[in-house]
Amino acid sequence: MPHISNKGLKMPESPIRKLVPFAEEAKRKGKTIYQLNIGQPDIKTPENALKAVKDNAIDVLSYSHSAGFESYRKKLAEYYRKNDIPVTAEDIIITTGGSEALLFAMGSITDPGDEVIIPEPFYANYNGFATASGVNIVPIQAKIENNFALPPISKFEELISPKTKAILLCNPGNPTGYLYTKEEIEQLAQIALKHDIFILADEVYREFAYDGVKHHSIMSIPGLEQNAIMVDSVSKRYSMCGARIGCLVSKNQEVMAAAMKFAQARLSPPTFAQIASEAALDTPQEYFDEVIKEYTFRRNLLVEGLEKIEGVKVAKPKGAFYCMAELPIDNADHFARWLLESFEIDNETIMVAPAGGFYSTPDTGLNQVRIAYVLKKENLEKALKILEAALKEYNKK
CATH class of the missing domain: 3.40.640.10 (Type I PLP-dependent aspartate aminotransferase-like (Major domain))
Incomplete structure (x- = not known):
């Protein structure tokens, strides 16, 4: 049988996407998942960008x-x-x-x-x-x-x-x-x-x-x-x-x-x-002003919420829409998978990105996660409650 390349063998998995099969299985079982793992904004795309494609008459x-x-x-x-x-x-x-x-x-x-x-x-x-x-x-x-x-x-x-x-x-x-x-x-x-x-x-x-x-x-x-x-x-x-x-x-x-x-x-x-x-590129400045206002609110909500959870350490971001949090656990990969497979509150759970894949140095960041604050207020608040309860339950086990 032919062999694949060493380059192919060494190509790393995405720490953001490798948990997708577990998330898909959880959804098949009817769970709602608050996705804090990926930087997919829920902000609407500017209408002028969408309209330019819809109205184009390319032959x-x-x-x-x-x-x-x-x-x-x-x-x-x-x-x-x-x-x-x-x-x-x-x-x-x-x-x-x-x-x-x-x-x-x-x-x-x-x-x-x-x-x-x-x-x-x-x-x-x-x-x-x-x-x-x-x-x-x-x-x-x-x-x-x-x-x-x-x-x-x-x-x-x-x-x-x-x-x-x-x-x-x-x-x-x-x-x-x-x-x-x-x-x-x-x-x-x-x-x-x-x-x-x-x-x-x-x-x-x-x-x-x-x-x-x-x-x-x-x-x-x-x-x-x-x-x-x-x-x-x-x-x-x-x-x-x-x-x-x-x-x-x-x-x-x-x-x-x-x-x-x-x-x-x-x-x-x-x-x-x-x-x-x-x-x-013709998007008015007002669009960005509203976006920044919204993300500033979400950042503050998330960081303040994380700081209230016992054992959690969080860095306060000044840009983008991510924060890194250190959790009172040994292995974020195991924890993230457990969240999808074995934990729920009212049939809801969360998905986070284990931070080990964001490092090149081996065995680094194993108790850290990246959280994307791309969810609206009520969903972020639910996600924080789920995380707090999950950490308590996980550490009992």
Whole structure:
């Protein structure tokens, strides 16, 4: 019998999705599940984006340019310039989600065996992208005690080797919700220039910044133009996860030329989704104001509720719509599965994302979970009550 590749064997499971079969079985048994495990917003997609697709009279659903519609890239560049990111349409390649942008970036700046330094915990799929690209992740651990702030720059310097090609940063962070300060971004910029490496910044949660704190893009740092690469997506900004439209952005034309070859190899991003994404750029500011107000309320409700549960430690996020919580348990994987298989209150339970998969360091974060506050008030309140009762019952066992 033929064998699959070592790469296939090493490809990690998604900690967010691997519990889906247990959730499906629970639903078949009639349970209601409050899904705190996945960043699928319940906020309505802007009507103008949906209308642009509904009202389109395309006769032939053809390929677009491999870099995406020129009209979309020009309009996107205008949006970025309004957000202090000085780029042009030529600095942008439209991709099939932010995931493809990350794969294009890794393919363009690394060779098999090269290293990328990433503060952990980090977005779980970075493990998968690195495995697919033959890249070694070098983790540097952030701590829940200080809300997962950037580790000391001296620690980054200790990890840089001849094989280091980039530092990968998610800002605001998934799964932590941490929003990096201007000083932290500038520190990273200086280390990138000093060692002539890239800063690859995943900024898909840019709009989700709370408490009046401003998001600072790696693309806004003067003098870093040749070292900065940004990944972005419409998924969260416009509650359009199913559109699968993202982009890769850089002023480094060698990087973009290499990425363009990957873009040509997959032909083009999806046409209808680009139409919706281009129209979404006309979404009024009032939409985002209401979204931020709602998520700030949900964050406060969740964090305050978690802090009241005995034995739970929680980091307070400043951005995105996730928080990391440390629970009074030994193994979050076991606990998350038990919640779906063996626990209910009035035929209701919750689904959380075990945090071990958000780390690269083995046996780390085993008692932590990521919680997405993408549910409305009454459902979040129910979920908190279920979690508190579940922890008491689980620890009795």
